[in-house]
Amino acid sequence: ETGVTQSPTHLIKTRGQQVTLRCSSQSGHNTVSWYQQALGQGPQFIFQYYREEENGRGNFPPRFSGLQFPNYSSELNVNALELDDSALYLCASSTWGDRGHGYTFGSGTRLTVV
Amino acid sequence: DAKTTQPPSMDCAEGRAANLPCNHSTISGNEYVYWYRQIHSQGPQYIIHGLKNNETNEMASLIITEDRKSSTLILPHATLRDTAVYYCIVRLGGNQGGKLIFGQGTELSVKP
Numbered sequence: 001e002t003g004v005t006q007s008p009t010h011l012i013k014t015r016g017q018q019v020t021l022r023c024s025s026q027s028g029h030n031t032v033s034w035y036q037q038a039l040g041q042g043p044q045f046i047f048q049y050y051r052e053e054e055n056g057r058g059n060f061p062p063r064f065s066g067l068q069f070p071n072y073s074s075e076l077n078v079n080a081l082e083l084d085d086s087a088l089y090l091c092a093s094s095t096w097g098d099r100g101h102g103y104t105f106g107s108g109t110r111l112t113v114v
Numbered sequence: 115d116a117k118t119t120q121p122p123s124m125d126c127a128e129g130r131a132a133n134l135p136c137n138h139s140t141i142s143g144n145e146y147v148y149w150y151r152q153i154h155s156q157g158p159q160y161i162i163h164g165l166k167n168n169e170t171n172e173m174a175s176l177i178i179t180e181d182r183k184s185s186t187l188i189l190p191h192a193t194l195r196d197t198a199v200y201y202c203i204v205r206l207g208g209n210q211g212g213k214l215i216f217g218q219g220t221e222l223s224v225k226p
Contacts, residue, residue: 004157031212033212033213033214035214035216037155041218042201042216042217042218042219043158043201043214043216044216045213045214045215048212048213056212056213058213088155090157090158092157092214094212096212103148103150103160103212103214104160105150105157105158105159106157107156107157108155108156108157110155
């Protein structure tokens with residue numbers, strides 16, 4: 001079975017720009033969650049997608065948005081980038097309703113905003 | 115909305131058991147406790163999870179107190195490769211759809 005793949009692995013953007021991060025979920029999983037991890041901190045939940053709709057959101061402003069596609073892959077879009085958006089962005093896939101250990105994380109995208 | 119409290123760092127001798135504590139005194143009845151670890155800013159790796167009962171798998175054991183306000187992750191024979199940040203996590207239930215609430219983590223250093 002394939003794991004979670006994220007692209008790109010590293011990215012440098014300028015303040016005010018927009019960025020799109022991509023995630024391919026693990027085979028058999030239908031739910032995708034996104035997390036932001038600042039340096040030295042635990043990951044913070046951004047939002048989750050199931051059946052191509054947002055289902056649950058953390059304390060992030062509307063300039064953080066996402067999409068889920070019919071093949072369960074997902075994108076995270078961030079508009080009007082700020083310096084504080086610099087972080088490791090993690091994608092996790094799972095199966096909706098599965099109380100097992102179905103959260104598989106990707107290796108993340110390291111975003112640097114300058 | 116932090117739900118877990120962990121010591122920031124711990125040391126363990128190679129070959130000995132590593133016992134990592136976690137406090138989750140505000141956990142609700144339908145919320146699971148998960149443990150993940152993260153090495154060198156890679157993606158978090160699943161270790162174990164539980165609701166009420168103690169659990170064991172090939173990697174670790176999870177001991178949850180009867181009142182569910184705290185738990186301990188046990189790595190029975192720590193190796194140098196177990197050096198990582200260990201996160202105690204509460205998984206929200208209900209219509210939250212499985213949101214994971216990470217704590218600050220414990221940085222475990224396994225020493226020769």
